[in-house]
Amino acid sequence: MSKVESGMESMIDMYIFETNTLLEQLDEILLRTEEAQTFTDDDINEIFRIMHTVKGSSAMMGFDDLQLLAHKGEELFFIIRENPDHLEDVSFVYDLVFRMSDLFKAEIELIQAEGDYVATDFSEVLADLEKGASMLTDETNTSVRTSGGIDASHGESPEDWGDDVVTVRIYFQEGCKMENLRSFLLLNKIREEAEVKDYSPKDIENDPNASDIIIEEGFTVTFKADNNDSILKLVENAINVESYEIIHKDSGKAENAETAHHEEEPAESAAVPEAVEFVPEKPAKIPAPETAVAVPATPTANTNQAAQLNAGKQSIISVNLAKLDQLHDIVGEIITTESMVISNPELEGLKLESFLKSARELKKLTDELQDTVMSIRMVPLAGPFQKMNRIVRDMKMKLGKDAELKIEGENTEVDKTIVDSLNDPLMHLVRNCMDHGIENSVEERLERDKPAKATITLNAVSSSGEVVITVSDDGAGIDTEKVLRKAEMNGLLMKPASEYTEREIQNMILLPGFSTNDVVTEFSGRGVGMDVVRDNIEKCGGSLTVESKAGFGTTFIIKIPLTLAIIQGMEVKVHDTVFAIPISTIRQSFKVQNSEIINDTQRGEMIMIRGECYPIMRLHEKFVIPSEITDFEDGILLLVETDGKCVCLFADRLIGEQQVVVKPFPSYLSRYNIKGAGLSGCTIMGDGSISLIIDVANLIESY
């Protein structure tokens, strides 16, 4: 079956993005308030708003189950909101809401996943939510309305309203659908500006029949405001309002005082009418199509106008990543073209003072442009870091270990793609710290003079082109003997056990098929995990190492590049081919005398540097390039190192250091093992020609 009604596919990305953002906000609030053990009014309102929006958008997308779930959650918080003083024991509320939020996330993942979507059965949670709601109701013994509607002020009779009230009858465009909800939205907006005295029909939020009445008789609102004109203007500009008329109080009869025509707003708002056709009987806000404008600032910021009014408050927009990639490509093109123009051979020998001045100006601007585009792709690590709070909380409950999570440096920024791929590894590492790192009993901790409450620290710092993220605990540390025994058992030892250094043993836990935990737990201990974590990190160009001190804790160190797309490279020339070698792998470059070369009949040419012997790889031989420079004295040697393995590369000459934009080889060539030959990709240089990026690890491997 199709996941959503036809015509809604384009909205689904937006829906998923928005709902995920809201759920993350929800988790954040819950975690914060759980710590403080109280809900402030703001928190309750915020949660209520989140529930309400999720409910609305789920209904709009036709996910009835999700809508119902959110509705129950909303109901629960409605009760809490109405009776905030009676909140004594709310711990069960947290469990309920966390459960609900998890279900939501899982469901959204299902929706996101490929293939058919089958709605999950939420009946159990729904029942619990209802039970929770009734518990609260019993507790407070107050009658509670079950819907989120805000009623008009009661207790005043029309006679008390005074003379300056205005009654307006509003007609919506024919066939715009959901007139009751449109009225409700409009009503809320009027409420922001004025005091609403009365409106008709009454039950617009919950009664779909109200639509018919509104179509027939129009929607009547009576309000009192300091500036009636501004309210009328608001009504006039509202979406889908066909016309409105002001009714004189005494006559109570419609008089065509003013009729405003309102053209259907083009494009975006046109999507709304069809979008809301199948909203079930429950009330729903109608998120405007441009919900990409992140996090509406007010509960009613869900319509076109409101979004515009709030434009000043919103400083973040979300952009499709593909568009950013495109922008990035174009900027790359501009820079390439720029250098083609500025260093055009036809300009040689000409005296061009003002040209060069303008060229420098242009260069400055394009550099700035490039930096800006790069910075757009950078997002702070706060997102994935904050998610770990939740993991720690859940693990705390399940394992009965007391721990707190300390987050440092969460403002460090990393490329968006990398941040996305960090979520899983971080989660595994934090789980590992909770499960294996921290001692099983408080006594063990107290014996070692450690506080009963364990600390897990997440830290991120950026240094020289890479970001170093550490996940550390103050637990028992890695038991090297146990690791060694286990490794021996699993046949992971490559040399006699006594020859392993402590560091090597510690890093064994990152090997595939290694798990020291004897009991397989829900969270970790299946022996997959650490190696998967390492693979995931290596996939985005990073590395994972572990450091541990017995009795004092374990630290996992993740090093990842700031961005995937750009590396600092040293360009070297071999005949007419230019290679870029990642700067991070180069230890030194130097000239040699032929007398320094050691020629071993078995292992080929080698060179002695500071007492160590390194093999020499001639790039022109390796890549079969007809270079004239074959004498070591004419060329240059570069000592490169990766994973502790070193080799000396022989090239004709160095060109210089440059930031290079890594491009993969075209997919036409993907059937050939180019990577295995020691090339990881290519890059376009300033003059438009292509240089090849050397993958040092594979190059050494292939040697």
Place this chain on the structure above:
Amino acid sequence: MATTSSLFAQNVKSDKTTRVEKEEEITKALTFAIGDQVYGIEIPYVVEIIGVPKITRVPCAEVPYFIKGIINVRSKVVPVVNMRSCFGKEEVEYNEKTCTIIVALNDISVGLIVDEVLEVLSVMQKNIAKTPDLSNVNENKFIEYILEMNDGIKLILDIKKIIFDHDLMISMM
């Protein structure tokens, strides 16, 4: 890219409106020469025609000889194939008539180096040789159909084979 393809698109449009026997035109083909033989590629696959830019060889033993390397086509890295060596002919030095035709299928772009680009012609149903006996034609395996025009026969290439069937290409060498 945009300009070239839209130019073609325009051609198609204007031709269609003026042509009387328009139902006969199936598609258009860009023809080019390799040696004395005229080949063609259906226009929808053609992205653009450029000269021969600086080609960077991909130094990997596995990459077959007819893939000459990669070129930079406005910040896109595109592999180039020499059609001469692809058809088992001797390579000649590039001259001012040598062109690279960039073709694309399913997001995969390839540059084809040809001796000379000739013209864009209409492919009419009546010109397509019926179930031709291809056994005498040396490069038959790449040919989708043969056009018999007044000025000679033109062999229309199957782009899918050129882009996906590397083994066939290797066997041709």
